Amino acid sequence: MRSIYLDHAATTPTDPAVLEAMIPYYQDRYGNPSSLHSFGRAAKSAVETARKKVAAFLGAEPEEVVFTSGGTEANNMALRGVARALRNRGNHIVISPVEHHAVLEPCRDLAEEGFEVTLLAVDQHGMVNPDDVAGVLTHRTILVSVMHANNEIGTIQPLAEIGRLAHEKGIYVHTDAVQTFGHIPFTVDDIGVDLLSLSAHKMYGPKGVGALYVRAGTRIAALLRGGGQEGGRRASTENVPGIVGLGKAVDLACGKMTGEIGELSRLRDRLITGIRERVERVRINGHPEKKLPGNASISFDGVEAEPLLLTLDLMGIACSGGSACSSTNVETSHVLAAIGLDPGLARGTLRFSLGRATTEEEIDRVLDVLPPVVRRLRSAGRKEPKEMRRS
Numbered sequence: 083m084r085s086i087y088l089d090h091a092a093t094t095p096t097d098p099a100v101l102e103a104m105i106p107y108y109q110d111r112y113g114n115p116s117s118l119h120s121f122g123r124a125a126k127s128a129v130e131t132a133r134k135k136v137a138a139f140l141g142a143e144p145e146e147v148v149f150t151s152g153g154t155e156a157n158n159m160a161l162r163g164v165a166r167a168l169r170n171r172g173n174h175i176v177i178s179p180v181e182h183h184a185v186l187e188p189c190r191d192l193a194e195e196g197f198e199v200t201l202l203a204v205d206q207h208g209m210v211n212p213d214d215v216a217g218v219l220t221h222r223t224i225l226v227s228v229m230h231a232n233n234e235i236g237t238i239q240p241l242a243e244i245g246r247l248a249h250e251k252g253i254y255v256h257t258d259a260v261q262t263f264g265h266i267p268f269t270v271d272d273i274g275v276d277l278l279s280l281s282a283h284k285m286y287g288p289k290g291v292g293a294l295y296v297r298a299g300t301r302i303a304a305l306l307r308g309g310g311q312e313g314g315r316r317a318s319t320e321n322v323p324g325i326v327g328l329g330k331a332v333d334l335a336c337g338k339m340t341g342e343i344g345e346l347s348r349l350r351d352r353l354i355t356g357i358r359e360r361v362e363r364v365r366i367n368g369h370p371e372k373k374l375p376g377n378a379s380i381s382f383d384g385v386e387a388e389p390l391l392l393t394l395d396l397m398g399i400a401c402s403g404g405s406a407c408s409s410t411n412v413e414t415s416h417v418l419a420a421i422g423l424d425p426g427l428a429r430g431t432l433r434f435s436l437g438r439a440t441t442e443e444e445i446d447r448v449l450d451v452l453p454p455v456v457r458r459l460r461s462a463g464r465k466e467p468k469e470m471r472r473s
């Protein structure tokens with residue numbers, strides 16, 4: 083039985099062409115880009131070629147791209163870097179409540195250090211209302227950070243409008259674009275941001291590499307200080323094979339992205355419609371139109387996501403839950419809580435995230451397998467004595 087992978091929002095397979103492009107930089111082209119000899123120059127030239135590709139894809143200049151170890155580091159650098167650089171100007175940061183932990187956690191630290199962090203409201207689709215942003219900005223606000231698209235429910239935020247309102251007051255805008263870079267077309271000017279985080283492993287590139295776009299003139303302090311790489315903005319010897327892989331993944335996205343959007347949306351709609359027809363008491367999360375093409379977040383009433391996930395896994399289908407589960411506790415997703423989802427429904431939420439290789443046959447197999455599993459778990463849940471049930 084071939085496994086069906088529907089967890090592309092967690093990570094994507096590395097494209098074979100990406101791997102092929104990377105291998106020489108582990109083998110004969112292993113130079114350190116800071117070295118002056120021919121090995122170093124070859125590595126440096128590969129890094130700069132990748133930088134040009136990422137910049138062109140974002141509609142930016144190469145000098146505005148800083149390579150990092152991934153989306154988490156890029157988010158930390160944006161938040162902590164701007165906070166440190168602008169500490170004397172203000173101490174107020176505005177974020178949405180549906181941000182990834184890689185934004186929420188550095189903000190928690192900054193709050194402990196004396197920064198004031200405002201959490202915006204979102205509607206039932208997880209969408210920020212730009213008027214709310216306008217309403218919370220003060221003369222002490224230094225940064226607004228709202229993710230481009232949510233990793234759990236796929237909702238795409240109205241960044242251009244948020245950016246316009248913040249820029250009227252001279253406030254920087256950062257976005258975590260880890261789920262959109264290479265998946266939907268945009269430039270940094272289209273969405274009006276000064277800082278943008280991206281990650282290679284969410285778009286068929288390698289793990290452990292990403293970038294932060296920093297608009298020319300944006301004041302930001304370095305997180306990592308040392309040998310002065312990346313123009314002094316991020317010290318540490320560059321991950322040359324990873325950066326080359328990111329560049330290659332961008333090449334592939336350039337050719338495939340437009341076609342993929344149509345196909346992924348078609349397959350996602352087939353999955354959602356099929357589940358709605360076959361299973362009662364389901365709820366589809368996220369914005370009905372403004373959402374990632376490959377995302378389907380579905381809540382099943384009367385079912386716990388964990389046994390559902392594990393049963394699907396045994397049957398060769400990999401997807402993810404809407405909650406962070408461990409053997410000792412089930413923590414409801416902060417995203418599902420922020421959209422006001424009933425905690426019971428939140429605990430029964432699965433995220434299917436489709437990818438480049440997903441086929442109609444795979445979706446149809448999910449539609450065959452999933453409904454009887456949900457029915458079985460629902461009736462087992464009903465028979466379970468009350469005291470055995472999870473609260």
Ligand SMILES: Cc1ncc(COP(=O)(O)O)c(C=O)c1O
Binds near residue numbers: 151261
């Ligand atoms: C929205 C979002 N931001 C940030 C990250 C972290 O990226 P990375 O794994 O490259 O550190 C992820 C990955 O799960 C993500 O989905």
